[in-house]
Amino acid sequence: MSEITPTKTIDERGKICPYPDVDTMTTLKKMKKGEILEVLIDYPLSVERIPRSAQKNGHKVLKVEHMDGPNHSILIEVLGLK
Amino acid sequence: MYPILSGLLVGALFGFALQRGRFCMNSAFRDIILGRDFTLFKAVSVAILAEMIGFSILAMTGVITLAPKPLMWGANLAGGLVFGIGMVLAGGCASGITYRAGEGMMGAVFAILGFGLAAMTTATGVLKPVMDFLQKNTKIMTADNKPLTLANIFGLDLKIVMLVLAIIIIVIWVVLALRNRSAEQSFGEKPKSLGEAVFKKGWNWLSTGIVIGLIGILSFPLSAAAGRNYPLGITGGWTNIFQSLIKWQSMVESQVKITALNWEGAEVAGIVLGALIAALIAGEFAIRAPEPKILLQTFIGGLFMGFGATVSSGCNIGHILSGVPQLSLGSILGGVSIVLGGWIMAYFLFIRPMNA
Numbered sequence: 001m002s003e004i005t006p007t008k009t010i011d012e013r014g015k016i017c018p019y020p021d022v023d024t025m026t027t028l029k030k031m032k033k034g035e036i037l038e039v040l041i042d043y044p045l046s047v048e049r050i051p052r053s054a055q056k057n058g059h060k061v062l063k064v065e066h067m068d069g070p071n072h073s074i075l076i077e078v079l080g081l082k
Numbered sequence: 083m084y085p086i087l088s089g090l091l092v093g094a095l096f097g098f099a100l101q102r103g104r105f106c107m108n109s110a111f112r113d114i115i116l117g118r119d120f121t122l123f124k125a126v127s128v129a130i131l132a133e134m135i136g137f138s139i140l141a142m143t144g145v146i147t148l149a150p151k152p153l154m155w156g157a158n159l160a161g162g163l164v165f166g167i168g169m170v171l172a173g174g175c176a177s178g179i180t181y182r183a184g185e186g187m188m189g190a191v192f193a194i195l196g197f198g199l200a201a202m203t204t205a206t207g208v209l210k211p212v213m214d215f216l217q218k219n220t221k222i223m224t225a226d227n228k229p230l231t232l233a234n235i236f237g238l239d240l241k242i243v244m245l246v247l248a249i250i251i252i253v254i255w256v257v258l259a260l261r262n263r264s265a266e267q268s269f270g271e272k273p274k275s276l277g278e279a280v281f282k283k284g285w286n287w288l289s290t291g292i293v294i295g296l297i298g299i300l301s302f303p304l305s306a307a308a309g310r311n312y313p314l315g316i317t318g319g320w321t322n323i324f325q326s327l328i329k330w331q332s333m334v335e336s337q338v339k340i341t342a343l344n345w346e347g348a349e350v351a352g353i354v355l356g357a358l359i360a361a362l363i364a365g366e367f368a369i370r371a372p373e374p375k376i377l378l379q380t381f382i383g384g385l386f387m388g389f390g391a392t393v394s395s396g397c398n399i400g401h402i403l404s405g406v407p408q409l410s411l412g413s414i415l416g417g418v419s420i421v422l423g424g425w426i427m428a429y430f431l432f433i434r435p436m437n438a
Contacts (some may be wrong), residue, residue: 014370016173016189047103053117070366
């Protein structure tokens, strides 16, 4: 698994678009700089879109890890430069 | 047999490309206001531009006869708005819910159930008078009873305007893109081979748009050969499938034959199949279900979409992907209404709660 320990994990598996994206953005907004969010997700579009929008909002995407089947783990460091 | 095989094949290619390209128009337009993300919108635009050129050339060489849908402004507007609202509730547009059913997403399956139910009820059931009223009373044609297009309102030849307009837009786009060049970042591991890029990773927006555009171009002559003179569609396909399956309809109206599966019905079945195959190969297939509350929401969204698309005589595919390239005013209005309806619903469902 991952060497990075997330501060918080949200499990968005099974959720329909765009709830994973919305939940991720809302959670990131409430977190502190330097904290790490882990998003568990099984929706391909969001696996590609969440890193894009996280970066657009000034955060740093640490890793997009493929787990089993359609499941992925996205690790985002909260920077919030924008 | 030919219409079924041809439709199935085109649908399978389409479904494969939709899944690989994550091509969902609901997301394409909603992402613009929800995350200022234009990625999918660019893919849609590329597909439309490719079809403008492709349809135009096919028409000029006599392979196809262009078939823009007529303007029925009340039906296009009302139907489009209702459809747009529905697609945000359902979490996907008509093509989106179709291909995602192939990925194993139960939310999409429930949306399709609502879609088919409402579409049938509107096309041949108790809601038909509403559709007829809107369509008949707001239909405006040209003086010689042709559908209004961006070309004939200026007295110009449609196929030439399609080609010229597409080229102008592409040139402007390329010039702007070259001037604002910034590295587009991708995440995850880079594909190690062409096979992996096609079957295992998601496609980028340019490739997706081009492939979908090409499939749209292919669909027009193939569908026309089967008696349906129009490119890709979804709504009619699900209506056809549901009507074919529900045999009790023929028992109730004993004079009416059981509806046979037609090209569009086979195409829609093909989309589910193609998406399923694409998802299986990429390891992205899994039966996934959201909570019951959301399943109800997607079902209701499907109802709205089925009603809206049938009234408007087109969904996001029938209008935006297949009608806008033919510069049909009805499809342009229908498409714009869908986007507006979607934006209104997205605002209330996502944006306002996020900023509360």
